[in-house]
Amino acid sequence: MKYRELAKAPPESMAKLTTNMAGLYAYLKDYENSQKYYLQTLLLYEKINDRAMMEIIYGNLGVVEKNLGNNDKAIQYYTLALKLDEELGNEEQKVNNLCNLAKLYLDEGDLDRATLSYHQALALEKMISSKFTLAELHLNMGLIYLKSNQNQLAGKHLLKSLEVAETEGMNTLIYKIEEALSQVYNNTGNYKQAYFYHVKYHNLYDSINNENSRNRLSELQTRFETEKKEKEILSLTAEKTEQKLAIIEQKSNLTRQRMIIFTILLVLFLSAGLAYFLFIRYRLKQKNKHIELENQNLQIESRLLRSQINPHFIFNALNSIQHFVLNNEKTQASTYLIKFANLMRNVLSMSRKEMVSLEDDLETLKINLELEKLRLKDKFDFVFSIDQSIELDAIYIPPMLMQPHIENAIKHGVEKKEGAGTIRIEISLLDHHLKCVIQDDGIGREKSAEKQKKGHVSVAGKLTEERFEILKKKRGTHISQVIIDLKDSNGNFIGTRVELIIPFEKD
Structure with missing residues (x-):
């Protein structure tokens, strides 16, 4: 798109452009710039009242604020996203936002609110299309109950999580589930099951680490080079997009200044005309009064x-x-x-x-x-x-x-x-x-x-x-x-x- 066309672009196009910029900066882990562009995007979507996109941006801002260490702000944005989920009837996205909100409450040590958020998410379990989200949800619920010594409820959620994870081969979740189950059975005196899951946990953990070690050495150089090139490309793209946005903002400011100048001149002209009319009228009135x-x-x-x-x-x-x-x-x-x-x-x-x-x-x-x-x-x-x-x-x-x-x-x-x-x-x-x-x-x-x-x-x-x-x-x-x-x-x-x-x- 040419700069002149870009300057005349409707708010929808501008919003898409700033959304891409925010996403690029998030990928580069430049969360401050990502935050800046997401906030600009939010203003544009508020202007055109696109509620669905506002919900997505609120969720993305929650992620950015969490990575910046601003948990309070992240909670505020997820809460705003949830309000729009209610308004729009977006139940699947509501589950994701509830899970993200529950994780923040866990980080803050607020188990009660975390439990409440997870329960609200579980009420919509049928709407969860992502098996990973479902397995992680039950895992986190199990961990919460484990911390509060409610071993029976903890075991129930952990076994449900294990069932989903094993079906999908989610080894990164399975070893965590097996470790937690080992603790549950140990707490309830079922040492046989505790030992069973403890061995499984260690075997899978070692397997993952060994496999990771083998693959990591061979991939490090390739990944480093690839990421380096990708970052260079993303940086160039971000720089060009920033330049486009700067030109758009400059042209917008110029148009605004011209409108302000035109308005001021028009007001001055009308004021001068009115003043002249009133002066002539006053002179005529005074003259007539004098003649009278x-x-x-x-x-x-x-x-x-x-x-x-x-x-x-x-x-x-x-x-x-x-x-x-x-x-x-x-x-x-x-x-x-x-x-x-x-x-x-x-x-x-x-x-x-x-x-x-x-x-x-x-x-x-x-x-x-x-x-x-x-x-x-x-x-x-x-x-x-x-x-x-x-x-x-x-x-x-x-x-x-x-x-x-x-x-x-x-x-x-x-x-x-x-x-x-x-x-x-x-x-x-x-x-x-x-x-x-x-x-x-x-x-x-x-x-x-x-x-x-x-x-x-x-x-x-x-x-x-x-x-x-x-x-x-x-x-x-x-x-x-x-x-x-x-x-x-x-x-x-x-x-x-x-x-x-x-x-x-x-x-």
């Missing part, structure tokens, strides 16, 4: 802008200008008109920006307060208190965050108060944030709500909350807002205080 936030922000800013320059506000502004003109208050009319124009320009300009300088934001607030103060005929005054360490032109915040609270301070606070009121705006630094305080001494939110028309909703306040949420989602800007109702010692409302904590960016 932009739209929401634009809508809120548009609504906020409309709330700042709504018709009512414009009407009030124009009405104030008309009032100044009709009363021939040209200076005030001009001042109001200029401030109104500046306010409109600032509001429109800031509505297009995400961030504005604190300076521009405060300027717009100031103009708004001045216009409202003129419109309400000095109904209130306002004060800005700004930390001197703050660089107004270098700090940037989202535009018009304070404006709705200024509007509420006027509309729901000082405008409805009897007498003049004051609005105070304080700006300070607090842990890399701006702390903005808008405080009025008006009538308070509760009384203002009582005077407010039923069903009225503060649009500016709602828009401010929505805008805070959009800024948080879009820029990660978290703006803290606290509204405090101010009371005197008697529990009467004396104004409102709003505290805003705003993150800022620095130019």
Whole structure:
């Protein structure tokens, strides 16, 4: 078989090949290599679930382990072989394995287990086709009973063994049987029979030894040369077979490595594809989210802008200008008109920006307060208190965050108060944030709500909350807002205080 064909050989062919290798090494008495190949063979037969061949390999491993001096392992393998004999109904092979197991128990000095194994084998006596196995079985049973002083049973089995051995001319067993029978009859006081078998034992023993001596000298040289050549042939065969197995293993490893590499590359490719898909999906999701936030922000800013320059506000502004003109208050009319124009320009300009300088934001607030103060005929005054360490032109915040609270301070606070009121705006630094305080001494939110028309909703306040949420989602800007109702010692409302904590960016 060519190496390429061998590499593609099915497990059955590989198993036969490794079985032959194991047998060759056993013949050469190289039991360690024989063990190695029998174990490989066992794995192959387990893979294809060939139970009959597994039984044979278990038995062969029992022989190999016994020759290696590993009686415990040999017993384990014979036990496994016997289980398969039961499963397969292989009674003849079962007898052989039971006899081999009994011999191991005898070597270990375990007469009880040896006796049990031989009895199990004798129960299948009719299945024993080998006369030698049958004669050896009865001989060993006789020897066991002889050791335990059960001379009658020993004699029974020894005579049965002798009957079979003499029929087949098994001299190597006959002299052992005759020696044992001599001991049995000596133990029972039948000295005549003891002497008879003792003489027969010695005559046959001497005959075998003399014949062996004559033949041995003539055969030694021939046998030596023959065995030498056979070993050389077997060694060469084993070497070639090992080379074939090495090539098969190498090709198998190469195929396995290629499959592993292919699998890894496939997993990497699929992972990269999935990662790219998820990344694109994430980008699109983020982009859509950003667009959605932009739209929401634009809508809120548009609504906020409309709330700042709504018709009512414009009407009030124009009405104030008309009032100044009709009363021939040209200076005030001009001042109001200029401030109104500046306010409109600032509001429109800031509505297009995400961030504005604190300076521009405060300027717009100031103009708004001045216009409202003129419109309400000095109904209130306002004060800005700004930390001197703050660089107004270098700090940037989202535009018009304070404006709705200024509007509420006027509309729901000082405008409805009897007498003049004051609005105070304080700006300070607090842990890399701006702390903005808008405080009025008006009538308070509760009384203002009582005077407010039923069903009225503060649009500016709602828009401010929505805008805070959009800024948080879009820029990660978290703006803290606290509204405090101010009371005197008697529990009467004396104004409102709003505290805003705003993150800022620095130019």
